[in-house]
Amino acid sequence: xxxxxxxxxxxxxxxxxxxxxxxxxxxxxxxxxxxxxxxxxxxxxxxxxxxxxxxxxxxxxxxxxxxxxxxxxxxxxxxxxxxxxxxxxxxxxxxxxxxxxxxxxxxxxxxxxxxxxxxxxxxxxxxxxxxxxxxxxxxxxxxxxxxxxxxxxxxxxxxxxxxxxxxxxxxxxxxxxxxxxxxxxxxxxxxxxxxxxxxxxxxxxxxxxxxxxxxxxxxxxxxxxxxxxxxxxxxxxxxxxxxxxxxxxxxxxxxxxxxxxxxxxxxxxxxxxxxxxxxxxxxxxxxxxxxxxxxxxxxxxxxxxxxxxxxxxxxxxxxxxxxxxxxxxxxxxxxxxxxxxxxxxxxxxxxxxxxxxxxxxxxxxxxxxxxxxxxxxxxxxxxxxxxxxxxxxxxxxxxxxxxxxxxxxxxxxxxxxxxxxxxxxxxxxxxxxxxxxxxxxxxx
Amino acid sequence: xxxxxxxxxxxxxxxxxxxxxxxxxxxxxxxxxxxxxxxxxxxxxxxxxxxxxxxxxxxxxxxxxxxxxxxxxxxxxxxxxxxxxxxxxxxxxxxxxxxxxxxxxxxxxxxxxxxxxxxxxxxxxxxxxxxxxxxxxxxxxxxxxxxxxxxxxxxxxxxxxxxxxxxxxxxxxxxxxxxxxxxxxxxxxxxxxxxxxxxxxxxxxxxxxxxxxxxxxxxxxxxxxxxxxxxxxxxxxxxxxxxxxxxxxxxxxxxxxxxxxxxxxxxxxxxxxxxxxxxxxxxxxxxxxxxxxxxxxxxxxxxxxxxxxxxxxxxxxxxxxxxxxxxxxxxxxxxxxxxxxxxxxxxxxxxxxxxxxx
Numbered sequence: 001x002x003x004x005x006x007x008x009x010x011x012x013x014x015x016x017x018x019x020x021x022x023x024x025x026x027x028x029x030x031x032x033x034x035x036x037x038x039x040x041x042x043x044x045x046x047x048x049x050x051x052x053x054x055x056x057x058x059x060x061x062x063x064x065x066x067x068x069x070x071x072x073x074x075x076x077x078x079x080x081x082x083x084x085x086x087x088x089x090x091x092x093x094x095x096x097x098x099x100x101x102x103x104x105x106x107x108x109x110x111x112x113x114x115x116x117x118x119x120x121x122x123x124x125x126x127x128x129x130x131x132x133x134x135x136x137x138x139x140x141x142x143x144x145x146x147x148x149x150x151x152x153x154x155x156x157x158x159x160x161x162x163x164x165x166x167x168x169x170x171x172x173x174x175x176x177x178x179x180x181x182x183x184x185x186x187x188x189x190x191x192x193x194x195x196x197x198x199x200x201x202x203x204x205x206x207x208x209x210x211x212x213x214x215x216x217x218x219x220x221x222x223x224x225x226x227x228x229x230x231x232x233x234x235x236x237x238x239x240x241x242x243x244x245x246x247x248x249x250x251x252x253x254x255x256x257x258x259x260x261x262x263x264x265x266x267x268x269x270x271x272x273x274x275x276x277x278x279x280x281x282x283x284x285x286x287x288x289x290x291x292x293x294x295x296x297x298x299x300x301x302x303x304x305x306x307x308x309x310x311x312x313x314x315x316x317x318x319x320x321x322x323x324x325x326x327x328x329x330x331x332x333x334x335x336x337x338x339x340x341x342x343x344x345x346x347x348x349x350x351x352x353x354x355x356x357x358x359x360x361x362x363x364x365x366x367x368x369x370x371x372x373x374x375x376x377x378x379x380x381x382x383x384x385x386x387x388x389x390x391x392x393x394x395x396x397x398x399x400x401x402x403x404x405x406x407x408x409x410x411x412x413x414x415x416x417x418x419x420x421x422x423x424x425x426x427x428x429x430x431x432x433x434x435x436x437x438x439x440x441x442x443x444x
Numbered sequence: 445x446x447x448x449x450x451x452x453x454x455x456x457x458x459x460x461x462x463x464x465x466x467x468x469x470x471x472x473x474x475x476x477x478x479x480x481x482x483x484x485x486x487x488x489x490x491x492x493x494x495x496x497x498x499x500x501x502x503x504x505x506x507x508x509x510x511x512x513x514x515x516x517x518x519x520x521x522x523x524x525x526x527x528x529x530x531x532x533x534x535x536x537x538x539x540x541x542x543x544x545x546x547x548x549x550x551x552x553x554x555x556x557x558x559x560x561x562x563x564x565x566x567x568x569x570x571x572x573x574x575x576x577x578x579x580x581x582x583x584x585x586x587x588x589x590x591x592x593x594x595x596x597x598x599x600x601x602x603x604x605x606x607x608x609x610x611x612x613x614x615x616x617x618x619x620x621x622x623x624x625x626x627x628x629x630x631x632x633x634x635x636x637x638x639x640x641x642x643x644x645x646x647x648x649x650x651x652x653x654x655x656x657x658x659x660x661x662x663x664x665x666x667x668x669x670x671x672x673x674x675x676x677x678x679x680x681x682x683x684x685x686x687x688x689x690x691x692x693x694x695x696x697x698x699x700x701x702x703x704x705x706x707x708x709x710x711x712x713x714x715x716x717x718x719x720x721x722x723x724x725x726x727x728x729x730x731x732x733x734x735x736x737x738x739x740x741x742x743x744x745x746x747x748x749x750x751x752x753x754x755x756x757x758x759x760x761x762x763x764x765x766x767x768x769x770x771x772x773x774x775x776x777x778x779x780x781x782x783x784x785x786x787x788x789x790x791x792x793x794x795x796x797x798x799x800x801x802x
Binding site for chain 2: 291292296300307308311403406
């Protein structure tokens with residue numbers, strides 16, 4: 001037996017789903033190799049057979065015939081193995097030191113293009129990205145339909161190969177930025193890529209940044225619009241969303257679908273999101289500040305009614321609000337973990353317990369429940385789940401500062417958050433860049 | 445290694461935040477007593493302070509009246525705070541009620557104390573009470589509803605305020621004590637028979653001392669002159685009653701041979717409400733002009749004799765009299781001020797009925 005054939009067999013032959021069969025391709029003895037779990041064997045064989053019996057192939061030479069059925073490669077067991085892992089069929093010629101990588105009929109291991117799961121679309125296109133990277137690129141091409149789109153694919157990882165694809169528009173995207181990005185990925189091509197933290201490592205971002213450096217979207221409409229704004233889209237195989245680079249502050253407030261409404265409504269909707277962000281950040285802190293540190297800011301009527309609602313509450317305002325906020329975080333977290341059928345139970349139990357029983361037990365004040373409800377609702381208005389997580393984290397900083405310095409603490413907290421945002425840069429592009437689309441990457 | 449060091453430093457700073465801030469002195473709102481009104485009277489050398497405190501109690505608010513005496517106001521408040529289960533927080537005091545005798549002796553020390561200590565907001569209203577404070581507060585306690593803010597609502601512009609009530613805040617009284625040219629009127633009240641408070645008129649304050657008294661109608665003119673707005677005020681005459689909807693003023697000041705002259709024109713827009721007989725608009729206009737001019741002149745002579753410049757007319761001469769001479773505005777110039785006031789009435793609306801114009 002051929003040495004390189006033996007090598008392949010040694011390496012992956014122990015797998016029970018490894019398919020290894022001697023056969024004849026016309027008059028040549030060949031070995032067919034593939035994973036049964038990745039390809040549809042009967043159909044693939046049938047396809048090969050049709051190729052052989054094709055009347056046009058009869059007069060061809062062997063080389064011509066081989067190029068006809070797939071990619072002909074010189075003996076290289078490593079490449080053969082990685083092709084098998086990718087789900088290709090290898091036709092190994094026993095007499096000539098060559099093998100052919102045949103594109104087989106693959107098993108359908110991907111789900112179909114479905115409606116988005118993490119984002120809701122109102123009156124907009126309903127398709128969304130799937131796990132298959134190539135499908136995603138296809139969707140983008142279909143959505144945009146322009147010869148301007150440039151796709152660059154890179155494989156990352158030593159042990160397991162993961163492929164990344166970069167999409168950008170040739171004439172709109174700053175080429176410097178694209179080159180920087182590609183260079184950075186190529187530099188770290190041997191690193192493992194399992195999740196976005198790994199990707200951050202590859203792209204050289206600090207792991208301690210509290211804000212997601214990628215804007216993620218499931219919606220082709222949004223992704224295409226980002227392309228038009230001169231951003232780069234990154235598709236990672238097996239990740240059903242597009243990663244938009246660089247991510248900017250304004251992305252938190254805008255959805256391209258907003259533009260499917262009249263302009264005044266677009267502006268109003270975006271205004272609501274800005275209010276939502278500010279409310280999430282400020283209201284819990286404001287409660288602590290007004291109740292514990294600066295009650296003189298309140299109108300006397302309000303002060304009296306708050307004092308009344310807090311009558312008999314044993315904890316100071318800070319402990320009270322932290323306790324309830326933590327319970328709320330637990331509910332949010334639990335409702336993600338739970339199967340969809342039990343999900344409503346959590347909502348009900350959480351609603352009843354938090355809303356009614358806690359107040360009646362005099363553990364917290366009425367007003368706090370209102371504050372919590374407003375905070376949670378407001379928190380969900382921003383675009384992108386990863387952004388709402390960031391805001392959820394930031395609000396604790398403001399709560400703690402407010403409990404110490406009152407209104408002044410809230411202002412200080414806002415300054416702190418703003419300064420932090422101002423510090424963040426990716427590839428030289430500041431996070432607070434608001435006019436990215438218009439004048440490109442000047443500072444990049 | 446470097447990350448751990450950084451994390452340790454960050455943690456240390458975070459802990460310092462709590463140690464150095466002194467935030468354990470913060471008291472939650474339900475552990476503070478929030479008085480809405482404060483009564484002050486001076487008996488011999490001692491101050492008596494009465495606090496009106498709304499207290500939440502099983503779903504409703506109850507009024508608590510607390511009083512104590514001492515040599516200074518802060519000492520008295522401290523005494524009250526000591527004896528109460530929660531600490532007294534004066535930041536929400538909206539109304540300061542001063543007994544009439546105390547006001548006549550002078551409120552300079554009290555007001556300066558408030559301005560200095562910042563315990564009480566400088567925006568709190570000052571009111572003078574024309575009866576014994578203890579009596580006043582005990583009657584208030586009986587008539588007050590469960591909201592606990594009624595005394596404050598009486599003076600609140602978006603609640604119970606009327607244009608014939610003077611609105612004077614602590615900082616205005618403080619200004620009147622130190623300004624050469626500006627005095628204030630402070631509302632004068634007593635407890636009412638059927639209503640909680642009865643407005644008698646206004647006290648004329650000069651340099652922090654009460655020197656005279658004007659009635660509600662005169663207070664209205666003062667308010668109009670100070671631009672407080674007299675919308676909605678009904679004026680009754682022999683032949684008609686009208687509703688004043690807006691007023692506008694123009695002043696021309698002159699200083700001839702060290703004698704001040706002032707020409708004022710007040711334009712008033714009115715709506716006709718009721719007539720008696722068949723007066724023409726001309727008659728009504730004339731009558732109203734006459735009524736207002738007479739009332740104003742009478743009041744003004746009163747001010748001049750008491751040498752209190754409540755209208756702030758001295759402000760018009762600030763550019764014409766030197767700073768050193770301005771000191772004598774109240775004594776030398778103001779009593780000789782010749783004021784020529786003209787009311788111009790414009791009937792905007794006669795209602796659904798026609799009225800003849802001649």
